[in-house]
Amino acid sequence: MKLLLVGEYRDGRLAAETAELFGFAARLDAEVSMVLVGSADDLPAFDGRFYLADLETYGEYQPDVHKRLVFEAIEGEQPDVVVFLHSSYGWDLAPRIAAAMQTAQVSGVVGIDDGGYVVESCNGKMLRTVHPETPVAVLTLQPGAFEALKMDAQPEVIKLDTSSESAIKFVGCRQPEAGVDLTRAEVIVSAGRGVGSADQVALVEALASALGGEVGASRQAVDAGWLDRSRQIGTSGQSVSPALYVACGISGAIQHLAGMKGSGIVLAVNTDRDAPIASVADVLVVADVAEFLPALVEALEKR
């Protein structure tokens, strides 16, 4: 199987998740090439052909120009699968490539199962396996789903050159205003839907205060209006790496795990011993947050 990976530059740097494309390729034991609009000074190392287009000439994103560049690499490689990250870049460019090729597209792949691609459905509550029926498939990979693989080998670089004329003007990306920076917190205590109500978030805040940490949240807790969006952790929130992460009433959906997988010790409090958070927790307390959190705060205050 031949894979063409589409790397990504963001804010002037190689996006860290690009390494996850190699982790995906390793799972398939596939022959790999990569196309990237980037700078020769900051390229990923891997064993394969590298189609490089100059960042200064083509910009970090320009839909029709980047589409032409990816097509040049597709013509050179004739891959079976073209693989993007499930990022704003991939969301926009992958369907353009798939539609132009009249080929299957699978978005947000989180796993590989029996030659098919596993994707989430019902807001992450269920998984389904998709088998594309076209000769070529275009995929986007959910960040955090595959290992970020670092390699040593040097690729063979092939420079891409195409017209930079564009019918579309890409204005740029704007980061949401950061209300609170959780990226440097040593301790984070996060609230999920299992906390139950906005009032109950006080239990999480009390534990965060007793531990000298910050309060984080799952998307469900943010969407419910219990906590500010700036406290959301996950693929559409912040990526954090505290020494201690306490997940209170959080199931452990892949989008949440992607944002906290760099944590040191993970303590999860959940009534369901089989919740997916158990797979990353160092300690799982099977309990109701309304009972366990006050008891833990009381014990900490007695120290």
Ligand SMILES: Cc1cc2nc3c(=O)[nH]c(=O)nc-3n(C[C@H](O)[C@H](O)[C@H](O)COP(=O)(O)OP(=O)(O)OC[C@H]3O[C@@H](n4cnc5c(N)ncnc54)[C@H](O)[C@@H]3O)c2cc1C
């Ligand atoms: C494109 C996209 C991007 C996303 N980005 C993010 C993101 O950045 N961050 C994020 O978090 N999610 C994100 N999500 C949503 C994600 O898929 C999940 O829906 C979300 O993480 C679930 O939040 P939760 O764990 O709080 O809620 P639930 O999945 O509903 O889990 C609640 C948990 O609480 C437990 N529980 C219930 N009652 C109690 C109790 N009394 N005591 C203890 N435990 C209890 C339950 O057993 C359950 O495990 C995204 C989804 C999509 C599609």
